[in-house]
Amino acid sequence: MIILDYSDRRPIYEQIEARFQDLILKGGLEKDAPLPSVRSLATELSINPNTIQRAYMLLESGGWIYSVRGKGSFVSGGSAARNSRKTEVLRKLDALIEEAILVGAEKEEFLAAAASKWEKEVTA
Amino acid sequence: MIILDYSDRRPIYEQIEARFQDLILKGGLEKDAPLPSVRSLATELSINPNTIQRAYMLLESGGWIYSVRGKGSFVSGGSAARNSRKTEVLRKLDALIEEAILVGAEKEEFLAAAASKWEKEVTA
Amino acid sequence: MIILDYSDRRPIYEQIEARFQDLILKGGLEKDAPLPSVRSLATELSINPNTIQRAYMLLESGGWIYSVRGKGSFVSGGSAARNSRKTEVLRKLDALIEEAILVGAEKEEFLAAAASKWEKEVTA
Amino acid sequence: MIILDYSDRRPIYEQIEARFQDLILKGGLEKDAPLPSVRSLATELSINPNTIQRAYMLLESGGWIYSVRGKGSFVSGGSAARNSRKTEVLRKLDALIEEAILVGAEKEEFLAAAASKWEKEVTA
DNA sequence: GTGGTCTAGACCACA
């Protein structure tokens, strides 16, 4: 299920891209499972097919899905995509730590906040 | 020193805003220290004064600086601005941890990466 | 309906901002209702689109509306904006009372004037 | 004693004007008492004499002071000025009540806040 | 078509 948030600052196609990445990561979409067709999803979400097309293009160039002409789009196998996003998370962590140091946070404070938040998420 | 990065996705006025926030946080600009005038900075960076004006407006509405007509713009006192940015860092940390869990990272792995990165930053 | 008062000391963009706040508070604009587009309102009021843009930017950063690129601007849900303005009213009341005491007004006189004015407004 | 607040949004000459009005209302400056000369005050506050001149002009046209050529400026007698400011306070009260109703405040809530604030000010 | 960014430049209020 895709839910669009028009008050989200990100463009629609990025929201759709992220949503499918999440579904694939969480296992909601297995390898070779078909994605909805561009047209049907566009109709369902009441948005322009170009926007869906753009999201699928990004997913394909990121290695998340593959397209078969005349058939549709399907979830890719392999863990390249998952790993690329993991790399991205670490990159964001680096940037965040730089900022945390800048605003005067202490190392222990930061790590404790991270550990505490992690527990909360996992048990939720 | 302000350096613009035109390949940065962020608009110029946000880059300038962030740069002055950093300078203030790092202590390079003390309370009541004058910022460059709108016009002089515009000339120095070869951009339009309106763009500088917009950055200063954001800094002022965020409590980082105050502007006096006919006099110039100056660094605000107080720690409200600094604290607001610290809150923002913690909010970003929460979002990042959600994403880390999603991509299958382990808690220990994440915390170790954070600790290691912190050390590297501080000793740099 | 937006009416500009060029003899008003406030800049045009603030008048527009205040006018939309009033419309939203009075319920003339419900949640998710679209505001006029930047260009159409600029044409209607015979002013520059940038000025409208600035008013909308302020409304957005104040939590009154949200803007979607390519779609338009819409009334936000939530009561944060409404509450922030209520806080502001109480702050103004404090300042006014200080001034009233300064000019030698009596407490009963002030409260009576307030009560009387309130009645007049409500029954109007 | 005049204290300038450059982070105050009001222009300097208005701050000076308001400060003298307060001094006169509070009795710190009696009828016919001399105000500091434009030059001496300008020197003391390290600002442009034009700015002082402008404040004195406003005070004179508002009936708060009178100027004697070659002698200086002096506090006016009479209560016209005091009354004019009292009228202004009532006008502000009207505007504030309109706004309070708009944001959904209740009459009793507003009057109670006013009474409570009044007590706090008087006993302070 | 719609909002977002930026340039170029005018004019005003203020010091």
Add this chain to the structure above:
DNA sequence: GTGGTCTAGACCACA
């Protein structure tokens, strides 16, 4: 000289 407001208009991202 300095910040603040506004116009005129271009170009981009997005739907």
